[in-house]
Amino acid sequence: MQRHKLCTLSLGGLMLHLLKAVWAYRYFIVSSIKTEFRSRFARSKLGGLWMVLHPLALVLIYALILSQIMTAKLPSVASQYAYPIYILAGMVGWTLFSEIMSRSVTVFIDNGNLLKKMAFPKLALPLIVVGGSFVNFIMLFVVMFVVFALLGHLPYHSLHWMPLLVLLTIGLAVGIGLFFGVLNVFMRDVGQVLTVILQFWFWLTPIVYMPSIIPEKYHGLLMLNPMTGVVLGYQNVLLYDKAPDLTVLVYPSVVMLVFLLLALFVFKKANGEMTDVL
Amino acid sequence: MSTIFEVKNISKSFKVYSSELKRVLSWFGLRFKPRQENQVLKNISFSIAHGEAVGIVGQNGAGKSTLLKIITGTLKPSEGSIHIGGRVAAILELGMGFHPDLTGRQNVYHSAGLMGFTVAEIDAVIDEIEDFAEIGEYFDQPVRTYSSGMQLRVAFGVVTAYRPDILIIDEAMSVGDAYFQHKSLSRIREFQKQGTTLLLVSHDKGAIQAICNRAILLEKGCVLKDGDPEEVMDFYNALIADKETKNIEQSVNVIGKVQTVSGSADATVSSIGLYNDQGQEVVTVGVGEGVKLSIGIKVHKPIPSLVLGYMIKDRLGQVVFGETSMSHGVIYENLKVNQHINFTVILPLNIGVGSYSIATALSRGKSHVEGNIEWKDLAFLFDVVNLNQKDFVGSVWMQTSLIENKSED
Numbered sequence A: 001m002q003r004h005k006l007c008t009l010s011l012g013g014l015m016l017h018l019l020k021a022v023w024a025y026r027y028f029i030v031s032s033i034k035t036e037f038r039s040r041f042a043r044s045k046l047g048g049l050w051m052v053l054h055p056l057a058l059v060l061i062y063a064l065i066l067s068q069i070m071t072a073k074l075p076s077v078a079s080q081y082a083y084p085i086y087i088l089a090g091m092v093g094w095t096l097f098s099e100i101m102s103r104s105v106t107v108f109i110d111n112g113n114l115l116k117k118m119a120f121p122k123l124a125l126p127l128i129v130v131g132g133s134f135v136n137f138i139m140l141f142v143v144m145f146v147v148f149a150l151l152g153h154l155p156y157h158s159l160h161w162m163p164l165l166v167l168l169t170i171g172l173a174v175g176i177g178l179f180f181g182v183l184n185v186f187m188r189d190v191g192q193v194l195t196v197i198l199q200f201w202f203w204l205t206p207i208v209y210m211p212s213i214i215p216e217k218y219h220g221l222l223m224l225n226p227m228t229g230v231v232l233g234y235q236n237v238l239l240y241d242k243a244p245d246l247t248v249l250v251y252p253s254v255v256m257l258v259f260l261l262l263a264l265f266v267f268k269k270a271n272g273e274m275t276d277v278l
Numbered sequence B: 001m002s003t004i005f006e007v008k009n010i011s012k013s014f015k016v017y018s019s020e021l022k023r024v025l026s027w028f029g030l031r032f033k034p035r036q037e038n039q040v041l042k043n044i045s046f047s048i049a050h051g052e053a054v055g056i057v058g059q060n061g062a063g064k065s066t067l068l069k070i071i072t073g074t075l076k077p078s079e080g081s082i083h084i085g086g087r088v089a090a091i092l093e094l095g096m097g098f099h100p101d102l103t104g105r106q107n108v109y110h111s112a113g114l115m116g117f118t119v120a121e122i123d124a125v126i127d128e129i130e131d132f133a134e135i136g137e138y139f140d141q142p143v144r145t146y147s148s149g150m151q152l153r154v155a156f157g158v159v160t161a162y163r164p165d166i167l168i169i170d171e172a173m174s175v176g177d178a179y180f181q182h183k184s185l186s187r188i189r190e191f192q193k194q195g196t197t198l199l200l201v202s203h204d205k206g207a208i209q210a211i212c213n214r215a216i217l218l219e220k221g222c223v224l225k226d227g228d229p230e231e232v233m234d235f236y237n238a239l240i241a242d243k244e245t246k247n248i249e250q251s252v253n254v255i256g257k258v259q260t261v262s263g264s265a266d267a268t269v270s271s272i273g274l275y276n277d278q279g280q281e282v283v284t285v286g287v288g289e290g291v292k293l294s295i296g297i298k299v300h301k302p303i304p305s306l307v308l309g310y311m312i313k314d315r316l317g318q319v320v321f322g323e324t325s326m327s328h329g330v331i332y333e334n335l336k337v338n339q340h341i342n343f344t345v346i347l348p349l350n351i352g353v354g355s356y357s358i359a360t361a362l363s364r365g366k367s368h369v370e371g372n373i374e375w376k377d378l379a380f381l382f383d384v385v386n387l388n389q390k391d392f393v394g395s396v397w398m399q400t401s402l403i404e405n406k407s408e409d
Helices: A002-008 A011-024 A026-043 A049-073 A082-110 A112-117 A124-150 A159-186 A189-204 A216-224 A226-238 A247-277 B020-027 B064-072 B104-114 B119-133 B136-140 B148-159 B171-175 B178-193 B205-211 B229-241
Strands: B003-016 B036-049 B053-058 B079-084 B088-091 B166-169 B197-201 B214-219 B222-227 B248-252 B258-262 B267-275 B284-286 B290-299 B303-313 B319-324 B332-335 B340-348 B354-363 B372-385
Touching (some): A011 A247, A026 A124, A049 A082, A049 A124, A082 A112, A082 A189, A112 A247, A159 A189, A159 A247, A159 B020, A247 B020, B003 B064, B036 B064, B036 B079, B036 B222, B053 B064, B064 B079, B178 B197, B205 B229, B222 B229, B229 B372, B267 B372, B290 B354
Parallel strands (some): B053 B197, B166 B197
Antiparallel strands (some): B248 B258, B258 B372, B290 B340, B303 B319, B303 B332, B303 B354, B354 B372
């Protein structure tokens, strides 16, 4: 039987094996994503819209509170709404990242009962998370453009860079989230710690502020955060209407690959023991 | 019959580390020994052929669920290998994977997806599943409004929508009502005829004996007994009765059936027999004939109190009738060594034609579980034949009489 071979495969072979298994369960993945949305609408009128309204409310709050201080820092943009647009651009990317990551961290625990009772590829679960969050992202993206239009701002010259940025965001979130998600099955503190870290992380990423307000000597530190480059990319495309700076995207890509490999490695090691402790 | 699935030397142990960090570090090549390994299954091997129906029995914690999870694939064995030559479908828990806010229909698609089916494959059988479940309009209502029986109907319908090569059923089935149990049973039998192998975990002796042609008894993670369901169930029964004494004997009796005797043997049944009106011992009795059942007990050690019980079982081992001396208000007290007891009741055998056995039980209290002195299966065998009654079928004989017979044009 195939499933017991998992431990003897190389990482490459494992990847192929997992992809095949996941492909066989594609209907389940799609149906789970649908289920997620259906159940959201099942008992609340606005349902899935809340996933969009939450980040929008945050943007509104920051924009209201901080706009006086921050607008002066964005001299290069003509629109008087430059600051709200700036936050919105960063927030769209960050929401995608934080949602996938926080859900990946708990995905195995949340589905513990299912994993114990049904045999299906475990990797389907993070894919469901990615799918669900991606749909949320699309909704938020569309709503964002409606807001942009209302504010008289329509960036379209560099939209073709979006897929790259989104892919990078998802890769980073899945890599980090899955790595800690596997650890979280065995050490439940990991999830708690990560929730706190995610809060700090938000403020360590230039989303509501511009890198320019930070003293020059700390810029190196800011760039250590792999999300900085990615968020700068979102801001370039959505606010400045220009191509993202590819040089700042190299580092996040490397981090992404490292974490994806790490995640795959611990997943391979833990695969047999995971259901034992769930 | 060819083997569909084989389990070879399977062991399962759960590793316990003094700190989970050590477990994680051990993946990275650092050597940490688990503080202890709880071995749940030890060296289990068996193979099952196409179309066999195997019951798995055992006390709580014997390792049944772990074994099933390994067979289903949710747990990995620590050692050993499994070879499965077909698709496995399992009902391990009621409505597993069902989402409470979705309707029955939506859940069918969802959970069938979880079993690896495509939408097109489910489309083809969705009407069949709806018909099978027979829950009417509820099929399009959210599952949270379902009773547990209704959930089972839908769940069973999904799992058995396509005939699996191996069907695994855990105790979940017991929530179904009698009608549905019959219905699901007949579907299971239908599958069996077509070659599906069945694995059934249950504490229900009747279910095991009615469905299975083989039973495996697990005890403390080992296969203790593997064979004919009646024999295994008798042994199991003796096992739960015998927590104290650990003294079980099985021997093949005259007609080739395995007799199980267990208990502390402080007193034993020394004689048992059925006697007719003329006082002659009989082994063949007519339907409805009143006979005397006489049981003799010999005491070997002083016993403060003793209750005698007996059960009449049909050829499948299902209990047809049973009672204890307490039903007649009799408890034997302060018994001395070598004392003899004779217990005789009149038994109107209003039961159907067939062969029957009598099992006896001597215990200190009401049931044989609280202080088993002697439990003896197949203590006596007899046949019931229809000598002078009207023709009838069934396991019970009821004396009917015609009171009206009109025919009108």
